Amino acid sequence: MAKYLLLKHYRGAPAPVNDVPMDQWKPEEISAHVQYMHDFAVRLEGTGEFVDGQALAPEGTFVRYDGEGRPPVTDGPFAETKDLIAGWMVIDVDSYERAVELAGELSAAPGAGGEPIHEWLEVRPFLAAPATITE
């Protein structure tokens, strides 16, 4: 019983095996990909392991505090940001092995030519609540 974040990168992850930008896929390949992601989430809800899934727009703004009574300073977006998050799925599973297994399945989503993308997903454990018994 632990939560994991399956993190999908626009940039920053190693190159996938089937490395074709999405805008060069056939429209039906894009549909198949979207359907795969949707089915995966539905299946995980069915197994009682789904927590959340979200996609992010690629462009973000950096914001920081600029002192009392002043509006926050904004900057960016920075086109050169190395690590760019595309979206995530949060799962609640019994083991790390299960998290890896599911990430592997998600990475098999079809891309160009209907072939699996073999995309690299990052698996990060959540920091849980402290256990009651520690000694």
Next chain:
Amino acid sequence: MTSEVNEVLLRSLTPSVLGILVRRGADFAAAEDAVQDALVEAVRVWPADPPRDPKGWLVTVAWRRFLDATRSDSARRRREDLVDEEPAPGHGPAVDDTLQLYFLCAHPSLTPSSAVALTLRAVGGLTTRQIAQAYLVPEATMAQRISRAKRTVSGVRFDQPGDVATVLHVLYLVFNEGYSGDVDLSAQAIRLTRQLAAAIDHPEAAGLLALMLLHHARRAARTAPDGSLVPLAEQDRGRWDTESIAEGVGILQAALARDRLGEFQAQAAIAALHADAPTTEETDWVQIVEWYDELARLTDSPVVRLNRAVAVGEADGPRAGLAALVALDDSLPRHAAVAAYLHERDGDPTTAARLYAEAAQKAPNLAERDHLTRQAARLNARRCR
């Protein structure tokens, strides 16, 4: 408030009501749904119209719900046969049924998370929403987890004897997940373990109950007002719940007298020795080390040997603790934290600070990470002065 339903009573009646339905021939999954419906109905109706016999009321309503739900089923004829031979609503062999439910909900064919969810609902009488909130997952996900669990055990015969160890493990998991949201899981675990210990004559069930009570007793002292973790050595022992400690110690002593030692009794013995000490310095560390030796023999767990190293450090000095640590794999969770503590006690704040920072990186939860980072910062600040 008289208008509020006694939820504790309601929850405590859940397993025996469910047991009665199953004994009458209802299949477990459908009976469990029917009991949930009856509980919801009770919350709605009882404040204005409290029943004289709450359990009888729940049995009647749940049975009716079960019949309604299955009437349209393909199994209709079989159900109707059952109605004809419906026994008078009454009080079946509640203790036995409750025990069978524990076995069923902790069946080895279930994954730990499914067994936990099913136990909390079918034995604990919690709603799916409450369980979902406690484990911070969407209600739909928890509903699916529970219904899958019910399908998994659908072929298991209700009167089949089960394994107490698996039940105890599930209850331990519920307790150890602690507290989040409106449902106090630790308190629920204590309630369910207390009920189990009353239903079965088993020293380890008593041992687990004692262990929970002894740890629960320290709960108020475990966290500072700002939410940060207070380690055992720094806890205000005046805030420990002496009543809970006395109960835990009493249960443990009776269990140990049976001379069938198990890991929960051994863990409880360690907790009892801590509870018994007015200060860290006055703790009987020598005896704690002996109990860790017993525990290591019973479980062969590297985590136990790591905790033993801490106790050795207190009993025989930090050098002895560090020597005990050498034999252990340094990839173990909390290995760096233990090493940091022992190095500090040994008068090496530089190494300790480095190890505390390393331990913080590997901490499995935020409270622990913050605590370890503060330890590193404390030592670094002292060095810079």
